[in-house]
Amino acid sequence: MAPLQKRALYSLAIGVIWAIAIIVVFIAKGGVTAYTEEQGMRAILAALLIGGLLAYFIMMRLTLRKPGQVDERDRLIMGRAPVVQLWAVFISLAVWSITLTEIYWDQGQIPVIFPYLVFMSLFIVNVLAQSIGILIGYWRISRYG
Amino acid sequence: MVNARVNNRIRRLRFDHDEMTQEELASRAGCTRQTIIALEQGKYVPSIELAFKIARAFGVTLEDVFQYEE
Numbered sequence: 502m503a504p505l506q507k508r509a510l511y512s513l514a515i516g517v518i519w520a521i522a523i524i525v526v527f528i529a530k531g532g533v534t535a536y537t538e539e540q541g542m543r544a545i546l547a548a549l550l551i552g553g554l555l556a557y558f559i560m561m562r563l564t565l566r567k568p569g570q571v572d573e574r575d576r577l578i579m580g581r582a583p584v585v586q587l588w589a590v591f592i593s594l595a596v597w598s599i600t601l602t603e604i605y606w607d608q609g610q611i612p613v614i615f616p617y618l619v620f621m622s623l624f625i626v627n628v629l630a631q632s633i634g635i636l637i638g639y640w641r642i643s644r645y646g
Numbered sequence: 647m648v649n650a651r652v653n654n655r656i657r658r659l660r661f662d663h664d665e666m667t668q669e670e671l672a673s674r675a676g677c678t679r680q681t682i683i684a685l686e687q688g689k690y691v692p693s694i695e696l697a698f699k700i701a702r703a704f705g706v707t708l709e710d711v712f713q714y715e716e
Contacts, residue, residue, distance in 0.1 A: 503680040572677035573693050574684065643689060 504570040505579070506639045512557055513632035519553040520625050537614045550621055557628055578642060582634030589630035590623055597622070652691045653713045656682065659704045674703035 502510075523546060530542045565571055571579075597619045605611045660666045668682040675682075676699055677692075684690035685700075692700065701708045 503678055506680075569673070569676075569678070572681050573696055574681045574690055575678065642684065645689075 503575060503639065504567075505564055505575045505635065508560065508564040509632040509635035509639075512560060513629060513636065515560075516553070516557065516625075516629045516632060519549070519556075520629065523549050523553075523621075523625065533612070533614060533618070536618070537612065543617075546621070550624065554624070554628065574642070578635060578638035581638050582631050585634030585637060586627050586630040589626050589633070593623055593626045594619070651715045653688065653715060654685060654711055655713075656700065656711060657686045659706070659711060663704060671700070671703055675699040 526545060526549065527536065530536075530539070530545070535542050536546070597615075601611050601615055656671070660668070660671060668679045668686075672679045672682045675696060677696060681690065681692075681696075685692060697708055697712055701711045704711065
């Protein structure tokens with residue numbers, strides 16, 4: 502397994518745990534209502550989000566900076582990962598838009614807090630999709646060349 | 647459409663060079679061992695730069711390592 506592939510696998514595992522932690526904290530602290538009203542809860546979730554992102558980027562950066570760890574084939578695979586990220590973000594945005602529109606159709610307006618949640622979720626999806634994109638890239642190149 | 651393919655003799659050349667390991671070749675060519683494995687399996691076509699580095703690692707010309715077939 503290539504070092505970047507290994508790193509992507511670890512990042513995906515850690516990223517899934519990180520996403521689950523954010524969702525669990527969100528639900529345990531009272532969901533959308535509490536998120537709207539409590540400044541403290543917003544701070545906790547923001548800290549979890551930023552902390553997770555920093556850890557992810559530091560991990561990736563360390564792999565990319567080590568000499569001999571990443572070569573042209575790895576860079577080619579990494580360069581294709583944004584296609585997966587784009588689709589993941591696009592599909593997530595579509596799911597959010599359709600769901601919120603359908604739920605709040607009768608009220609004629611969507612609560613103002615949702616753009617925050619949409620943004621946070623898209624960020625998480627984007628980060629996880631990068632690892633998935635890299636892993637798909639390795640799988641495709643080993644299967645089809 | 648023309649069906650083209652780039653073949654290589656890396657495995658053979660490693661054998662001829664005192665059974666040079668994939669790791670050693672990767673280190674000399676400046677790539678990872680996984681790329682050498684992919685090249686030997688014909689699952690990856692290297693850039694012209696990497697192709698030259700591999701040829702130089704064996705001390706041969708580019709066409710002694712890679713062959714283009716139509």
